Amino acid sequence: MPPMPKFPNTKTCMLGIAALLAANPVQADETQTGFCDPAEKGITALARHPEIYNIHFENDLFNGTDEGYTNGVKLSWVSANLKDYIHDPCLPVWVRRLNRMFESLHRAGYKSRNMVVTFGQSMYTPLNKIRTDVIPDDRPYAGWLYLGLGYNERNARQMDTVQVNLGMIGPASMAKQTQDFIHDLRDIPRFNGWGNQLHNEPGIQIIVERKKKVWNSATGSWPQFDAITHYGGSLGNVATYLNTGFELRAGNRLPNDFGTSPIRSAGDSNAPLEDPNLRRFSSGGVHAFISADARLVAHDIFLDGNTFAASHSVNKELVVGNIAVGAAWQWHGGQITYAHYISSKEFTTQTTNPGYGAITLSLEY
Template identity: 45%
Template sequence: MALSRHISSRIILNAALFSLLCTAVQAEETQEIFSEQQAITEVRERWVLNLFFENDLFSQTDQQYTNGVRASWVSPDIDSFIDDERLPLWMRQANRLLTPLDPVAPGSREEVSRRVVFSLGQKMYTPDDSEGTSIDPDDRPYAGWLYAGLGYHTRTLNRLNSFEVNLGMVGPASLAEEFQNLVHDMRGFDRFNGWDNQLHNELGVQLVYEHKNRVFQGRLSDTIQQDLILHGGGSLGNVATYLNTGAQYRIGRNLPADFGTSALRPGGDNSVPAHTNGKSTDNWGMHGFVSMDGRWVLHDIFLDGNTFRSSHSVDKEALVGDLSIGVAATFDRWKLSYANIWRSKQFKSQASSHSYGSLTVSYSL
């Protein structure tokens, strides 16, 4: 009888200890989620400036997609794209068409953050041969693209929808030749001789949508985390028409609660949030990332040539893939990242794949 009472007491004691342990773990997880949400909320009142620079000189080449720059400003969180009086009336009326982009179902209690993105950018493309003055039918056209963009980002903790409208000029009006000549003169490089053969001036319009979803998030220690972010979307317009999908895996110290690093793709204009551990005394982090993106390309003006006028063109590849490997560091309100991107052949007569570097600096004002 005494032995039975002893065993029963031990069972009750173990059950009590197990219950206390579960309660403590649940409380810690709840506090962790609360800290992460609180960290994200703290940055919603800030403007964010993003500066992007991509160039193939990082890979010791000067051809194909040879340079890309962009500056973007991400607004503080706004209550509603429709009702917020900080937006002009015409914009609020236009935004009524964008409410289906919210990444939550109607009636959901999940908190949604909404931001507006303003951007200005330029891209340039050149063939392999910098000395030739005539058109090489087996190589890509000279081309530039100067544009301004307006974007709308709606996000929850683990999902982000991005819709962007880019409007600009392809051709000499893009100032790609002048910009490249200026940089080459400053650095003592020879100029490209074939810019007289670039695509003709054409107004470019591009509508872009992309959805990101953080499908996995894990903690390897108190400060080391990992996550996996999937994305999918597409572009429509005379500049580019395609469907794309891909993923990014990140691992490192104090991962930021954003949606990864993707410089000149939609959704790359993230804020620089506090780290996922929510500790104000531990405000720096560093992580590595690997990204993949695949595109089914229906139209690319930089390969297919001008839409309404005869121009130089090449036979493009329908399927194109990118692989990028990089590292990012965050400190206080700053984020700095660098990645090297390898891109598969974009047109049938292209000699080989292409690679370039991508540098991004972000600051929360």
């Protein structure tokens, strides 16, 4: 019996798809040495270094409710450390050319940097699932399907993040179909008012955020503690706001990152390490955390309604916030996190404080 053929591993196959899109000759100015050397240039070389794959799931089922921000799913890929975003031969040529378009957003003065690619969907519903008409004093039905490109740059104490999200709001987001499928699968009654959801509208969101480790205990102590602050903002027809907050962590062997990784924009904090061969999840450990975020909101399309067409809307609160408590378990090669969020009221006629649970699975290989 002839020997079975050998197939490439899953990671190489996934990255190889992007390599096919990059089948263009490399420009002379794009062949500077980087972390890939002396390995073969290209995305197969990038695959030789540890990368992070995150799976995020958020749902108000964990809060015993089914309304407001009712579900969110996000997949994200966090690259190994890069020489830079334009010349590093690890990146496909088309990615380097795309990054050149956003060169003004890249920060200087950091030795460690990586890219983050995200794909996600979020959905919002009112409290009453039976009514088929517009409910004037409750939030609109809405969905958001998006693709994001982010840049993380850091040193030991600070990380700067810039992220650009592009996508669709409205029926094109497939939020109704996704919710109907899950509700049918779990034998839960469907929401009847999706015919009133926000209209189709292209969405863009540019997010800038800085995270800073303002305190951490001695490395060899038990338990370990650290405190991380963040501040930044978002600009775009999806959301325009300023935000700030903090996170406190306590446990053993705290990961070398900048906090929890919720679906919140700029939340992928699996920070790059200076040595591309080092692993972020190199040892086991458990830690607990508490975090908070406050926003001054100028625009929120999921409450203010469509930008270019008449649609259902409600009067939003200008200042909103949330707090979260949770725990994370880390092992060699991965981490799983659970956090429970309680938010302030987001619009003036909202009757309850919304809440939801968030699970994040991070795998490194």
